[in-house]
Amino acid sequence: MAYGRGALRGLRVTFRNMFRRPITVRYPFEKLKFAPGFRGGFRFDRDRCIACSQCANACPNNVITVKAQRGEDKKLHLTGYEMDLQYCLFCGYCVEVCPTNCITMTDQVALVATDRSSLWVEFDKGELPDPAKHGAHAAVNPLRAATGAKPQGPVGNVQPVQPPHAAPAAGGQAAQPGHREGEQA
Amino acid sequence: MSTRESLSLEPELEPRLKLVEAGSHAEGAPRTMILNMGPQHPSMHGVFRAVVELDGETIVNVRPVVGYLHRGVEKLAEARTWAQVIPYTDRLDYISAMNNNQAYVMAVEKLAGIEVPERAELIRVIMAELNRIQSHLMFVGSFGLDLGAYTPFLYCFREREAIYDLFEMACGARLTTSYLRIGGVARDLPEGFLPKLKELLKAMPDHIQEYNNVLTGNEIFQARTKGVGYLSRETALAYSITGPMLRAAGVNYDVRKADPYSLYSRFDFEVPLGQNSDSFDRYYLRILEMQQSVRIVEQAVKALEELGPGPIQAKVSRLLKPPAGEAYAHIESPKGDLGCYVVSDGGTKPYRFRWRPPSFINLQALPEMVRGWKIADFIAIFAGVDIVLGEVDR
Ligand code: SF4
Numbered sequence: 001m002a003y004g005r006g007a008l009r010g011l012r013v014t015f016r017n018m019f020r021r022p023i024t025v026r027y028p029f030e031k032l033k034f035a036p037g038f039r040g041g042f043r044f045d046r047d048r049c050i051a052c053s054q055c056a057n058a059c060p061n062n063v064i065t066v067k068a069q070r071g072e073d074k075k076l077h078l079t080g081y082e083m084d085l086q087y088c089l090f091c092g093y094c095v096e097v098c099p100t101n102c103i104t105m106t107d108q109v110a111l112v113a114t115d116r117s118s119l120w121v122e123f124d125k126g127e128l129p130d131p132a133k134h135g136a137h138a139a140v141n142p143l144r145a146a147t148g149a150k151p152q153g154p155v156g157n158v159q160p161v162q163p164p165h166a167a168p169a170a171g172g173q174a175a176q177p178g179h180r181e182g183e184q185a
Numbered sequence: 186m187s188t189r190e191s192l193s194l195e196p197e198l199e200p201r202l203k204l205v206e207a208g209s210h211a212e213g214a215p216r217t218m219i220l221n222m223g224p225q226h227p228s229m230h231g232v233f234r235a236v237v238e239l240d241g242e243t244i245v246n247v248r249p250v251v252g253y254l255h256r257g258v259e260k261l262a263e264a265r266t267w268a269q270v271i272p273y274t275d276r277l278d279y280i281s282a283m284n285n286n287q288a289y290v291m292a293v294e295k296l297a298g299i300e301v302p303e304r305a306e307l308i309r310v311i312m313a314e315l316n317r318i319q320s321h322l323m324f325v326g327s328f329g330l331d332l333g334a335y336t337p338f339l340y341c342f343r344e345r346e347a348i349y350d351l352f353e354m355a356c357g358a359r360l361t362t363s364y365l366r367i368g369g370v371a372r373d374l375p376e377g378f379l380p381k382l383k384e385l386l387k388a389m390p391d392h393i394q395e396y397n398n399v400l401t402g403n404e405i406f407q408a409r410t411k412g413v414g415y416l417s418r419e420t421a422l423a424y425s426i427t428g429p430m431l432r433a434a435g436v437n438y439d440v441r442k443a444d445p446y447s448l449y450s451r452f453d454f455e456v457p458l459g460q461n462s463d464s465f466d467r468y469y470l471r472i473l474e475m476q477q478s479v480r481i482v483e484q485a486v487k488a489l490e491e492l493g494p495g496p497i498q499a500k501v502s503r504l505l506k507p508p509a510g511e512a513y514a515h516i517e518s519p520k521g522d523l524g525c526y527v528v529s530d531g532g533t534k535p536y537r538f539r540w541r542p543p544s545f546i547n548l549q550a551l552p553e554m555v556r557g558w559k560i561a562d563f564i565a566i567f568a569g570v571d572i573v574l575g576e577v578d579r
Pocket residue numbers: 058059060061062063064087088089090091092093094095
C-alpha cells in the first residue's frame with residue numbers, strides 16, 4: 001500500500017468539512033439558548049416562601065440559611081434568606097424539595113466572581129438587579145410543572161452583589177423569555 | 186527538569202540524583218537523569234505528576250505521583266445524607282458523571298432493597314451509554330491531540346457537544362449531571378429528547394467513519410502507536426487492570442457481560458477485544474466500543490418507546506434510612522470496573538463510602554508499559570490509560 005494514502009484520506013475529510021456550515025457561534029456576541037430546566041442561577045420569590053427550611057435541609061453543602069421568626073399567629077415568617085453561592089454545587093436539590101416552588105433556577109450562568117464575599121447573596125435586601133433585565137425566563141421546576149404550580153413572576157434573581165457593570169445586550173431581547181443575557185459578574 | 190526540592194519527596198531517587206547533579210561519572214555510577222513531568226504540563230491529563238528516570242532518551246523508570254486533586258470525597262460523604270452524596274459522585278470521574286451516579290445509586294438501592302421502575306432503568310442505560318460514547322470521544326480527541334493531531338479533536342468535540350446538549354435537556358446540567366436518584370431518575374425525558382437522540386444515533390456511524398479516516402488510518406499516527414507500550418495479559422491481570430486497557434490485552438472482561446446489572450442482559454452487543462495490547466489497540470478498542478454503545482442506545486430507545494410512559498421513581502422516603510449492613514455494586518464505567526461500597530449503620534448518613542476508581546488502578550501499570558520506551562512515546566502510552574484525576578485522587 002502506498003505510504004501516505006491514509007493521510008490523504010484524512011485530508012479529504014478536512015476538505016469536505018471546510019464547506020460545512022460552522023457549528024460554533026461567536027460567543028459573547030451570539031448566544032445559544034439553554035434547554036428549559038437548566039440549572040443555573042437562582043430566583044427567589046419571597047412572598048411565597050413559607051420558611052419551612054426544607055431547601056436548607058436538602059442542600060448538601062449548607063449553602064442556604066433560612067431565617068424565620070414565629071409571629072403572633074404562631075406561623076413562621078421569613079426574616080431573611082441567604083445563600084453562600086461559593087459552596088453551591090448547582091445540584092438543584094433545593095428547587096426539587098421546595099413545596100411552594102418559590103426557589104427556582106434560571107439560565108443565568110455568569111456567576112463568576114473574583115471575590116468570594118461577593119458570592120454571598122441576601123435575597124431580600126432589594127439590592128438585586130431587576131430580573132427582567134438579567135436573563136429572567138420562566139424558571140422551571142420540572143418536578144412541579146405537572147401540578148401547575150408555576151412561579152408567579154420573578155421577584156429576585158441571583159446576582160453577585162458586585163456592581164453589575166455590564167449593560168444588557170441588544171435591548172429588544174432583554175425581556176424575551178429564555179434568552180440569555182449579557183450580564184457579567 | 187526539576188529542582189532538587191521538588192524531588193526530595195522521592196527517597197529512592199535521591200542518591201542517584203545527587204550523583205547526577207555532582208556530575209559524577211565515576212565507574213559504576215548510574216548515568217540516569219530525572220525528569221519531572223507535571224503536575225502542570227501541557228500533555229498531562231489533569232494535575233498528574235510523573236517522575237521519569239531517563240537514560241539518554243530511554244525511560245528507565247517512572248514514578249506516578251498522585252493526590253493533587255484529593256478532596257476527601259469518601260470522608261465528605263460520611264457527613265451527608267444518602268441522597269446528598271449523589272452530587273459528589275459527579276465530581277469524581279467528571280467526564281462520566283452519569284456512570285458515577287449509577288454506581289452509587291445501585292449500591293444504595295442494593296442496600297435498601299429498592300426496586301427501580303423499568304422506565305427509569307431504561308433511561309439509565311441510555312444515559313450511561315451516551316456517557317460512555319462521550320467519554321470515549323474525549324479520549325479519542327485528546328489522544329490524537331497528544332500525538333499532534335489537532336483536527337480529530339475538534340470533530341470529536343462536535344459530537345460530544347451534541348451529547349452534552351442531550352444531557353442538558355434531560356437534567357439541566359452538562360457536566361455535573363446529578364441525574365440519577367436513589368430509586369430512579371430525577372426527571373423524565375423531556376419532549377424532543379428522543380427525536381434529537383435518534384438523529385445523533387443515525388449520524389454517529391458516519392462520524393465514527395470520519396475519525397477512522399482522519400486518525401485511525403493515518404500512517405504517522407499508526408507508526409507512533411502500533412506496538413508501543415506493550416502490556417502483557419499476565420501483567421494486566423496481576424495489576425487488576427480493568428476496562429478497555431484489559432480488553433486491549435485480549436481478556437474478555439466487561440462487567441456488563443460478566444456480572445450483568447441494570448438491564449444489560451436484555452441488550453444485544455459485543456465486547457471488542459484487542460490482540461496486540463499496544464497503544465493502538467487501546468485507542469481502536471474505544472472506537473469499536475462507541476459503535477457497540479450506539480447499538481445499545483438504539484435498542485434501549487426502542488424498548489423505551491414500546492414501554493410507553495410510566496413511573497420514573499420508586500417510592501423512597503426523602504430521609505432514607507437503609508438497614509444496617511453493607512453493599513457493593515460495580516458497573517462498567519468508560520474507564521473500567523467502577524465499584525462503590527457503602528456501609529450503613531441504620532442512620533440517615535453513610536457510615537462508610539468507598540470508591541473503587543478504575544483509573545487509579547489502571548495507572549499503577551504505567552511503569553510497566555513505559556519502561557524501555559523513548560521519552561517521546563511516554564505521552565502516547567500514558568494517554569492510552571485514559572485517566573481522570575478527579576477519580577484517581579478522589
Ligand atoms: S443547588 Fe444544591 S448546593 Fe446549591 S443551594 Fe441548591 S441544594 Fe444547595
